[in-house]
Amino acid sequence: MASIRLAVPETANQGDVIEIKALIQHEMESGFRRGSRGEAIPRDIITTFECTYNGKQIFSAEFYPAIAANPILTFHTIATENGTLVFTWRDQNGQIWSDEAAIEVT
Amino acid sequence: MIRAGLLLVLALAPGCGRADQTPSEKTLEKDDIRSGYTFLTADTQALQDDDFANPGLLWVDRGQALFQSTAESEASCASCHANGLQGVAARYPALDTASGALLNLEGRINSCRTEHQGLPSLAYESDQLLALTAYVAEQSAGMPADVQTSGAANAAYQQGRDYFLTRRGQFNLSCQQCHTENWGKQLRGDTLSQGHGNGFPAYRLEWQSLGSLQRRLRDCDTGVRAEPLPYGSETYIALELYLAGRSQGLDLESPAVRR
Numbered sequence: 001m002a003s004i005r006l007a008v009p010e011t012a013n014q015g016d017v018i019e020i021k022a023l024i025q026h027e028m029e030s031g032f033r034r035g036s037r038g039e040a041i042p043r044d045i046i047t048t049f050e051c052t053y054n055g056k057q058i059f060s061a062e063f064y065p066a067i068a069a070n071p072i073l074t075f076h077t078i079a080t081e082n083g084t085l086v087f088t089w090r091d092q093n094g095q096i097w098s099d100e101a102a103i104e105v106t
Numbered sequence: 107m108i109r110a111g112l113l114l115v116l117a118l119a120p121g122c123g124r125a126d127q128t129p130s131e132k133t134l135e136k137d138d139i140r141s142g143y144t145f146l147t148a149d150t151q152a153l154q155d156d157d158f159a160n161p162g163l164l165w166v167d168r169g170q171a172l173f174q175s176t177a178e179s180e181a182s183c184a185s186c187h188a189n190g191l192q193g194v195a196a197r198y199p200a201l202d203t204a205s206g207a208l209l210n211l212e213g214r215i216n217s218c219r220t221e222h223q224g225l226p227s228l229a230y231e232s233d234q235l236l237a238l239t240a241y242v243a244e245q246s247a248g249m250p251a252d253v254q255t256s257g258a259a260n261a262a263y264q265q266g267r268d269y270f271l272t273r274r275g276q277f278n279l280s281c282q283q284c285h286t287e288n289w290g291k292q293l294r295g296d297t298l299s300q301g302h303g304n305g306f307p308a309y310r311l312e313w314q315s316l317g318s319l320q321r322r323l324r325d326c327d328t329g330v331r332a333e334p335l336p337y338g339s340e341t342y343i344a345l346e347l348y349l350a351g352r353s354q355g356l357d358l359e360s361p362a363v364r365r
Contacts, residue, residue, distance in 0.1 A: 003164040003237075025164040027314070069314035070161040 002026055006087060008101035012079035020051070020059075022087050023072040024097060030065040048090045049073060054083035079105045129271045132286045134300060139356050140289075142299045142364055150311070154363040162240060162309040162361020165233075165316045169241025172234060179223040183238070186222065195246035196358055199347040201259050208262045210343050211239050212318060230337035236316050240307050243360035251304060251358060255351040266348025269341055275332030296365065301326075302353040303346060305362025312365060319346055 007021040024046070031043025043065060051059040058077045086100045143151060154160055173183040199210040202217065209217060215238050216227040228235035255263040270281040284293070285301030292298075306319035313321075320342050324334035335342050 003168045005158065005164060005167060007158050021158060023159060023161070023164065025161075025168075070164060072159055072161075 002089075002097045004087070004097065004099045006099055006101050008085055008103055009079075010102075011104045011106065014079060014081075014105050016079045017076050018079050018103075019074065019076055020085070021072065021074045022049075022051070023070065024089055025070055026089070026091075028063070028065075028067055028069045028071060032065065043092065046071065046089050046091045050088045050090075051075070052086045052088075053077060054081065058085075079103065081105055129273070129280065129282070131267065131271055132282060134286060134352070136355075139302070139353060140300055141356055141359060142302060142305055143359060143362065145297045145299045146363070146365065150363055150365065154305075154359070160309070160361060160363060162307070162316050162363065165237045165240040165307070166244045166361060168233070169237035169239070169244075172238055173241055179225050181223050183218065183223075186218075190245055191242050192245045193249055195243040195360070196249045196252050198253065199262075199343055199350065200254060201262075206258075208259065208340070208343050208347060210319075210346050211242060212320075213338065213343065215239060215242070231318060231321060236307055236318065239318065240316060240361050243307060243358065246358045247360060248357050250355045251350050251353050253347060253350040253354070255347065255354075259347065262344040262347050263351055265341065266344035266346070266351075269345045270348055270352075275327065275330035277330040279330045281326065300353075301349070302356055303349045304353050304356050305359040305364060307360055308362040308364045310364045316361060319349075 003025040005021075005023040007019075009018050012018050026046050027044060028046065029041055029044040031041070031045075033041045035041055045065055045067070046063045049059075049061040049063065050057060059073075059075045061073060063071065082103065082105050084100050084102050086098060088096060088098045090096050143154065146154070157163070173187075176182045176185075195211055198214065199208050200214075201207070202209045202214075205217075207213075212230065212235055215235065219225040220227055228238075253259075273280045273283075281301060284298050289298045289300045303319045303322070306322060307316050308322075309316050310322070318337075320337055323342055323345060324337075327334040
């Protein structure tokens with residue numbers, strides 16, 4: 001189970017540029033390291049991230065092995081309407097973690 | 107490997123010959139006790155201070171959920187500790203009144219699990235134990251360390267003190283030589299800290315994870331090429347008590363961010 005932290009303003013004025021932050025607990029094992037007995041540690045990384053706002057994609061990212069553990073993303077969008085932001089991370093094996101946050105736009 | 111050369115230089119410095127008798131304790135000046143935080147770069151300090159982005163908070167969140175959870179046992183932690191555990195971490199390690207054993211926070215959590223919840227102990231450095239420890243420790247952030255080192259706890263305190271003062275490993279260094287006598291000086295790219303445990307469990311950038319104070323102690327022992335003690339060893343818990351006593355009055359910072 002991965003722990004997720006989201007920072008989305010609860011309320012915003014229509015047209016405001018809002019800052020969004022998303023943090024997830026993940027080892028982001030690069031696949032280039034070796035354990036104490038010399039054995040290769042297999043790669044285990046998140047490969048894609050997506051954020052949707054009422055179903056419409058507003059931000060996406062591809063992750064690679066050089067991204068550190070517990071990745072945090074900060075990005076901006078324009079508050080257009082009341083609704084829900086859904087954050088989805090998908091790892092190399094297709095496992096998905098998702099969380100959402102509501103925003104009220106006045 | 108990188109540290110090896112420098113530690114060797116330290117070991118060859120005058121006055122560092124092998125001691126035949128118990129080395130004497132050198133103490134930090136009372137008003138010169140400095141948290142590991144003060145040795146960090148501004149960027150790392152900012153990460154610790156950020157109450158959203160501090161990655162240690164991922165474990166605190168998880169710990170909070172586990173603390174309320176009744177998935178494993180009908181009695182959750184919160185069903186006894188409804189008002190939280192503010193200030194508790196500042197008093198640990200402490201003697202368990204029932205068994206007389208010295209317990210650190212991890213040990214206290216595990217004894218609650220086995221004695222009151224009918225659950226198995228959690229392994230050191232398991233995600234669950236780190237999360238619960240971080241959640242409990244975070245409730246004492248900003249409060250000064252205030253452990254009992256006299257009376258019945260004195261024997262353990264002395265045991266921890268002995269460990270701190272005794273030279274060990276291929277480099278033949280004691281904890282005190284780096285962290286009391288030479289703190290503030292450079293060990294290659296690193297500045298030697300005073301070696302306080304006030305930020306633990308802490309998120310270390312080197313680990314890319316949260317880790318317990320004992321994990322840090324094992325790293326220190328490995329660093330001087332000594333055999334690290336097993337997790338949960340009585341000697342390490344005694345050393346935790348000595349360290350807490352040595353940092354008496356210093357505010358707790360868990361979940362801190364450290365190099």
